[in-house]
Amino acid sequence: GQNIDQPTEMTATEGAIVQINCTYQTSGFNGLFWYQQHAGEAPTFLSYNVLDGLEEKGRFSSFLSRSKGYSYLLLKELQMKDSASYLCAVRNDYKLSFGAGTTVTVRA
Amino acid sequence: DTGVSQDPRHKITKRGQNVTFRCDPISEHNRLYWYRQTLGQGPEFLTYFQNEAQLEKSRLLSDRFSAERPKGSFSTLEIQRTEQGDSAMYLCASSPRTGGIDNEQFFGPGTRLTVL
Numbered sequence: 307g308q309n310i311d312q313p314t315e316m317t318a319t320e321g322a323i324v325q326i327n328c329t330y331q332t333s334g335f336n337g338l339f340w341y342q343q344h345a346g347e348a349p350t351f352l353s354y355n356v357l358d359g360l361e362e363k364g365r366f367s368s369f370l371s372r373s374k375g376y377s378y379l380l381l382k383e384l385q386m387k388d389s390a391s392y393l394c395a396v397r398n399d400y401k402l403s404f405g406a407g408t409t410v411t412v413r414a
Numbered sequence: 415d416t417g418v419s420q421d422p423r424h425k426i427t428k429r430g431q432n433v434t435f436r437c438d439p440i441s442e443h444n445r446l447y448w449y450r451q452t453l454g455q456g457p458e459f460l461t462y463f464q465n466e467a468q469l470e471k472s473r474l475l476s477d478r479f480s481a482e483r484p485k486g487s488f489s490t491l492e493i494q495r496t497e498q499g500d501s502a503m504y505l506c507a508s509s510p511r512t513g514g515i516d517n518e519q520f521f522g523p524g525t526r527l528t529v530l
Binding site for chain 1: 458520
C-alpha cells in the first residue's frame with residue numbers, strides 16, 4: 307500500500323521561508339516529485355529527488371532521505387503567487403502516488 | 415500551445431448517463447496517464463498507457479470505467495451509468511519515452527465532472 311503524509315495547511319508572510327514536510331511508506335520507490343497546483347488548475351512540476359540530498363532550483367529546494375522515508379520542499383523569498391497547494395508524490399514504476407497536498411497561504 | 419489538452423473542461427450530467435472525456439498528450443509522448451482528483455485530495459492513479467497498450471489499471475477503476483488509446487496518440491475515458499461519487503476532476507498526464515523512468519509527467523488542465 308501507499309501512505310504519503312503532509313500537513314494540510316501552512317501560512318507564511320511574504321518574503322519569508324516555508325518548509326513543507328512529506329513522509330512516505332510505499333511498496334516501491336523510484337523517486338519523489340513535488341508539484342504545485344493552483345486552485346482549479348493542473349499540477350505543475352517543481353522538483354524531483356531520487357538520491358538522498360538536496361536539490362536546488364531557484365527559490366525552491368527539495369530534500370530527500372530514503373532511509374527515513376522523508377522529504378521536504380523549501381520555498382524561499384515567498385511571493386503572493388506562491389499561494390497554492392503543494393503535492394508530494396512518490397513514483398513506483400511509472401505510477402505516481404500523491405499525498406493530499408499542503409495548502410500554503412502567503413500573507414502580505 | 416503544445417501542452418496536454420483535455421476536452422471538455424467541464425461536464426455536468428445526470429446520474430445514470432454516460433460521459434466521455436478526451437485527452438491529447440504532448441506530441442511524441444508515448445506514455446499517457448489518467449488520474450482522478452477530488453476536493454482536498456491529491457490525484458489518484460486510474461490507468462496508464464504506453465503507446466496504444468493499456469499496461470495498468472487501478473482497482474479504483476470499476477467496470478463502469480473504460481479507457482482507450484487506439485492509435486497511441488489521443489486517449490478517451492468513458493464512464494458509464496455515472497454515479498454522484500464519480501464527481502471529480504479527471505486529469506490526464508503524459509511523459510516521453512526517452513530518459514527512462516525519471517521523466518516528469520506533464521498534466522493537462524483536467525475535466526471537471528459534476529454528476530447531479
